[in-house]
Amino acid sequence: MSTPELHWFKSSYSSSNEPGDCVEVAVASAAVHIRDSKTPHSARLAVAPSAWVNFLAVVGERR
Template sequence: MSTTQLHWFKSSYSDDNEPGDCVEVAVAPTTIHIRDSKSPRSAHVTVTPTTWTDFLERL
């Protein structure tokens, strides 16, 4: 799946007054993609669903 086909979304906690200051996430069947919302065409990080869940649990 190419990154242009992914459905990117921001957290519901993102501040509407600072729309560029957050990360965006896209969920695919076997990977989670994470990118900087200010630079959507730049490189992004890809992790497994298990790694993403572990990260969120530790926040």
């Protein structure tokens, strides 16, 4: 089985002041993938879409 290529984008929650200081996100059907833009080929975090939605709700409350 082949793995589809992920399409990464800068999270809107990342700082716009520091171009190299970003979190990148890629959404797939089974998981949301998160990585540090400074080290895109290193470790990634993958969470269930529902966990990502809950995380964004908490972050949004603190903005």
